[in-house]
Amino acid sequence: MKYISADIKGVKIGHGHPCVIQSMCNVDTNDIDSAVSQCRALHDAGSQLIRLTTQGLREVESLKQIKTRLHSLGISTPLVADIHFNSDAALAAASVADKVRINPGNFHRDHEQACIQFRKFLKICRDNDTAVRIGINHGSLGARITEKYGNTPEGMMEAIWEWVGMCQEEHFENIVLSLKASSVPVMVKAYRLLYRRMTENGVIYPLHVGVTEAGNGDMGRIKSAAGTATLLREGIGDTIRISLTENPVKEIPVAARVAAYIAEGRNPLLKDGTFRVDASTWEDFIIDAACAIGPSLLDRTADDFTLSGSVNGKELSEEKINSFKNDIMQATKRRITQCEYIACPSCGRTLYDIETVFSEVKRRTSQLKGLTIAVMGCIVNGPGEMADADYGYVGEGHGKVTLYRGKEAVLRSIPQTEAIDKLLALIESDKNK
Ligand code: SF4
Secondary structure: OEEOOEEEOOEEEOOOOOOEEEEEOOOOOOOHHHHHHHHHHHHHHOOOEEEEEOOOHHHHHHHHHHHHHHHHOOOOOOEEEEOOOOHHHHHHHOOOOOEEEEOHHHOOOOHHHHHHHHHHHHHHHHHHOOEEEEEOOOOOOOHHHHHHHOOOHHHHHHHHHHHHHHHHHOOOOOEEEEOOEOOHHHHHHHHHHHHHHHHHOOEEOOEEEOEOOEOOHHHHHHHHHHHHHHHHHOOOOOEEOOOOOOOHHHHHHHHHHHHHHHHOOOOOEEEOOEEEEEEOOHHHHHHHHHHHHHHHHHOOOOOOOEEEEEEOOEEOOHHHHHHHHHHHHHHOOOOOOOOEEEEOOOOOOOOOOHHHHHHHHHHHHOOOOOOEEEEEOOOOOHHHHOOOOOEEEEEEEOOEEEEEEOOEEEEEEEEHHHHHHHHHHHHHHHHOO
């Protein structure tokens, strides 16, 4: 088996290297002061790579300035440009960023044109020693793939494998691959399929793993820990990003805890289906418990479990244990007892306070058991990436929102102040149809 490692200006990702922790800024990349200060906070928290939204050429220029400013502060954490759709921005970022994240399928509507741009892009990356992440998310597959495979883990794997083939033709090896989804079972299946395909082909590329749009609070952490730990335990995954709809600095301790849990080979199983987890904070407790119990729920080798534990020496109440239990059952899609949420972590494209809006949407829709509601930060990627949501709240910017029923935009440009009321009214009127 040939194992490939990516090298992002000295940060090595791949087999034999410790799992790399990373995150992404959610401020406007053109607001250089805010971006530098968030990069600094992420660096101080332990982020080994930092990604920034890079929509166009102006953001590429800003990225250059941010890099210079960080270097002058003695911070050399590699910067990753996050590109969607704009291949000109990808080509420009390839000589500025240390790594560029792209979905080449979005480079052009025409597949042949997308291939031409991708080859040009790889050449610039090679010339500048820039690494590449090919990131294909569930919900962002083009018609070419969905017509053949549907919007499925198989489709995600086949889509990425085409681009890997092109990298092989170009003898470009400095790549990391990702196949993220907001559904934990879908994400786990996609990465396993990809790992199997790589094994069959005798070459293992580094993988960036994460549950995308995991939301916030306990559920965001539980989904993320259950999904990533399941893969990492099998040796699938070399770098993690935990996507929370919160300040990105809060993602770092979660990622670090999951990585440490796997690296240390912890196992709190007392006997068949009975676990005991002791931790010093509630956050650490739910992460450890999700790492321990998530894999067997996802793989359906267990249907239930018994859990006890303590936080900071204090035994947890039955109510707290049951709250965790309901969350992990829902996160692994083994028992649905709540409304399901998909919420993007936000980024430089987000033009509203998504954290506050998401909390308010959750508060007002929590009784809608069985529905999936998405809250997305932008109209560019939001609609595609909310995947299988029943309803979507998508920020347009300038205080306006589009509401979706499934994939259909049903109310456009409504003022943000009225959007949650209108969302509830839409759900109610659909219920009465
Ligand atoms: S959906 Fe959210 S995270 Fe994704 S590009 Fe839009 S604002 Fe950024």
